[in-house]
Amino acid sequence: MMAGLTSSSLVLALLWALSFLAAHRALTGNAQSLPPSKFDGFVYAEHRVDSGTIVIEAFLDPVCPDSRDSWPPLKQAVDYYGPRVWLVVHLLPLPYHDNAYVASRALNIVNMLNTSATFPLLELFFKEQVKFYNAQTLNMSKASVVSYIANFATQVVANSLKSAVVSGFENTQTDLKTRVSFKYSASRGVFGTPTFFVNGFSLSDSDSTIDYDGWRSIIDPLIAAQGDPLSANVHSY
Template identity: 60%
Template sequence: MKMSRVATLQFAAFQVLVVLLSVGSDYIPPSRFDGFVYENGSLNLLDTILIEAFYDPVCPDSRDSWPPLKQALRHYGSRVSLLLHLLPLPYHDNAFVTSRALHIVNTLNASATFPLLEWFFSHQEKFYGAQTRNLSRAFVIEEIVKSATKVVGRSYYNAIKNGFNDTKSDYQTRISFKYAASRGVYGTPFFYVNGFLLSDTGASIDYKAWRKIIDPLVGAKKGVNRNEESPHLYL
């Protein structure tokens, strides 16, 4: 995300919000909450610190922010959960189709969702920039299907390919975009911790910064749990 685009993207997000609000009672929420849960994370908000990350599979800043976040998640284990949301940015080539591929794979084999995301991060040059300028959408989708098959397994080729012919994955990806807009997200990466936007959001959050953010929360949560378990000690 380049700062020069912030004002434009804010306006675009505002327009999406206007559309969502204008449909009123005709708007039906999706059947499930948006996002992918990382590994064995828990969404029980009473038992975990929840990080929500908004990523674009072909965004270089999203790619660069992932390794330190992943390192932090491994450090804290079950004490911290990650819910990943997708925001396919309109100025990133093939952001929508790569996001759609992630929704398809998540439906088929949820354990392969994050490996596929990491594959996209490692091979962004295949689907982003001048390399794809003269390629048809059909060709790009076929390349994405082949790439996803390498990650998930050859037996999934037809299922992934058929997923691009199914309106369900298109709908899921649109919902992801609309959900991000409804949260005021206008670029990637964006991070929320326990529902609050981080002021230093973006690729600049390294492992030490994550530790600085989360360590006090882990300590505070331990104090709360002690109060709940032995309230008579604190009267």
């Protein structure tokens, strides 16, 4: 036994070391994918971004009830502020939601085929989320779940793209994108959904649903503190 360490403290030290190594391996295990070729996430509305734009990052799981409940007020707030707010949604498929990873992969597939269909599909997952809870697919094989979700996802794209959605699950790039999103969440210290960052900082109550008034109370003071927006340093995303 190491000097000065009790057996219990030694065990805790070893557990901490193992946890650190596991996290490090998760972030570096696929060197070819990190960093990715572009910033992770789905941009809610494409518009010009300048130094005064308020950036919201939302970490959501398409099969998470709290993510589902958090989306309408967040969307309402972002629509209210328009170009003053830039929203990026990062997917974090939680391991205890059996179908979260396949659903997240479907979102990446649809996004590659038609970016305008990404958020409609996310909202469709939220609307019919009960279909994908653990108990509902308990007796289905993994292949059956993939086929079920692939067919579900084709509702938001043209019928001509159905075969592309189905074959997208055989494309390693869609798997890689979904893995990168998970690793990105881990790199930011996010382990639950929904989690929100505003201008790079985690909200203190980001693991709970924020209503529309709550978002207004967060964003209004930030806009007021800026005064007149500057026109310099404008970038297009």
